[in-house]
Amino acid sequence: MTQAQVFAFAILIGLMVAFIWGRLRYDLIAVLALLAAVFTGIVPHQAAFSGFGDDIVIIVASALVVSAAIERSGVIEVFLHRVAPSVTSVQGQVVILVTTVSVLSVFIKNIGALAMMIPVAFQMARRSKASPSAFLMPMAFGSLLGGLTTLVGTSPNIVVSRMREELTGRPFNMFDFTPVGIGLAAAGVVFLAFGYRLLPGEREAVPTMEKALNIKDYMTEARITAKSTVLGKSISHLSTLLDEEVLVTGLVRNRVERLIPLPDVVLRQGDIVLLEGDPQALERGIRRARLELEGHDRPTEAKGVDEEIAGIEVVIGPKSVLIGQTAKRLALHERFNINLLAVSRSSKRFTERLRDIALRPGDVLVLKGDLVLLPTRLMELGLLPLAGREIRLGNPRKGLVPVVVLAGAMVLTALDLLPVATAFFTASVLTVLLGSLSLREAYEAVDWPILIMLGALIPVSDSIRTTGGADLIAGGLAQFSNTLPPYGALAMIMVAAMAATPFLNNAATVLVVAPIAVTLAQRLGYNPDAFLMAVAVGAACDFLTPVGHQCNTLVLGPGGYRFGDYWKLGLPLSFIVVLLGVPLILLFWPPV
Secondary structure, eight states, rough: OOOHHHHHHHHHHHHHHHHHHHHSHHHHHHHHHHHHHHHHSSOOGGGTTTGGGGGGHHHHHHHHHHHHHHHTTTHHHHHHHHGGGGGOOEEEHHHHHHHHHHHHHSSHHHHHHHHHHHHHHHHHHHHOOOOHHHHHHHHHHHHHHHTTTSSSHHHHHHHHHHHHHHHHHHOOTTTHHHHHHHHHHHHHHHHHHHHHSSSSOOOOOOOHHHHEEEEEEEEEEOOOTTTTTTTSHHHHHHHHHTSSEEEEEEEEETTTTTOOOOOOOOOOOOOOEEEEOHHHHHHHHHHHHHHHETTTTTTOOOOSTOOEEEEEEEEEOOOOOOTTHHHHHHHHHHHHHEEEEEEEEETTOOOOOOGOOOOOOOOOEEEEETTTTTTHHHHHTEEEEEEEEEOOOOOEEEEEEEHHHHHHHHHHEEEEEHHHHHHHHHHHHHHHHHSOHHHHHHHHHHHHHHOOOOOOHHHHHHHHHTTTTTHHHHHHHHHHHHHOOHHHHHHHHHHHHHHHHHHHHHHHHHHHHHHHHHHHHHHHOOOOOHHHHHHHHHOOOOOOOSSSSSHHHHHHHHHHHHTTHHHHHHHHHHHHHHHHHHHHHHHOOOOO
């Protein structure tokens, strides 16, 4: 081996050891590996930061923004609300959730698809009185399988496409992954519909700060409009639509007439209903019934184009000027440009209107206003902000807008009218311009540590090829593979990628293993496309640990899982992927 190859392999081994050790975060490990590669000379100084301008980074960031916009739209929630109530068995709910996550992962990043469905899983768990642990890990695995089916579904596909472009001058297209991916996703859904029983029956979620701040008895009020789905219908119908997550505690008619909210009272246009529940449940219920949140006709205006109107949770301090006052008497909106959206008081159910509640120390409020001016207003009013979760109550949703934007981007890429990076970057910008996401939400949607890791590891992984290290490894594998048929060589590469993913992260695995797979294919005289597909499948299918993919990590706490729970469901699923994935690749991407 040459000195450059020794350095390249030493950095690669050090990278793997650091990932396994786990004492440093993966983005910091990647940056240290980049510095080591630069200072040892295997990555030229002028190429050190080339990875941060790579299309991979742009596509992954843009896909995360578009995913967040679709999650924010509530379209999927509305669809599931119509289907889910008729399914009460745990197995049926597992099928619905896993199938939905898998289908969503076809079109958007799998981590985004899973994130938007986790709250729905908790709703179903409450309805069936089951543990969320029965749903969350199967959903995470379903998102990984669904992500296999398109270019933007998962990061390994994007990285593999770039590798193919370097090799042949043409990347994989949007739906080149679809034939293999659909077969694996369908088999996975069938297995998970029964395999969820391998998981522990009762596990409780790890307590989080959000759960500690989970105040469940907010009271707000909403108006019946001409567009409301409950106009002309009874309060019992409204209660059914609210899915028993929100209580109707009062009814105001003609602005002053107070009615008892009996189940058979028919709702009229202009009626104001008093609702009680947590902010997320209130938001869902108001959206489903197409009600108009009180305060909607009192807009708060930002001072400049960069400011943002948003909701925030606050608690009334002991010296607050709000103590003993009502929002109406204090003219909260007129004097402070703040809207009061909801109030919560321990062990108290309000029947009066928001504007008439005499506030006390310790009351928790949801306020809406200019995020730039809110800190000053809170100090003036003696209010203390609560941190730990996002409040979207009162924020508008754009429905089908982000779905249409995503569909447009996919059509343009499928027809080769725009490169994937350009199409999805345009889509992410449009979601902000059209109001589906604020700038703050767009920046928060981007997984910056993943982007740093990708940008740092691209030149490091390329050094394995440029120093001849990939040829060296491939030569050794080729000698071993000479006696193997094509399916044996493909299975070997797929299993190697699958084994490395828990330690290297799935995108990093592709960056390291793909050059070796391509070199091996060339030495054996096979079509590299088949081997790149095997790398993509193996790297995307980490079912054995909670650390190899963000989707697995995302459900670890909410599902109350332990490290050893993953292989119980993941090991048989991994066997299915290899046994079915290799024949599918041979069928659609013949190596010879």
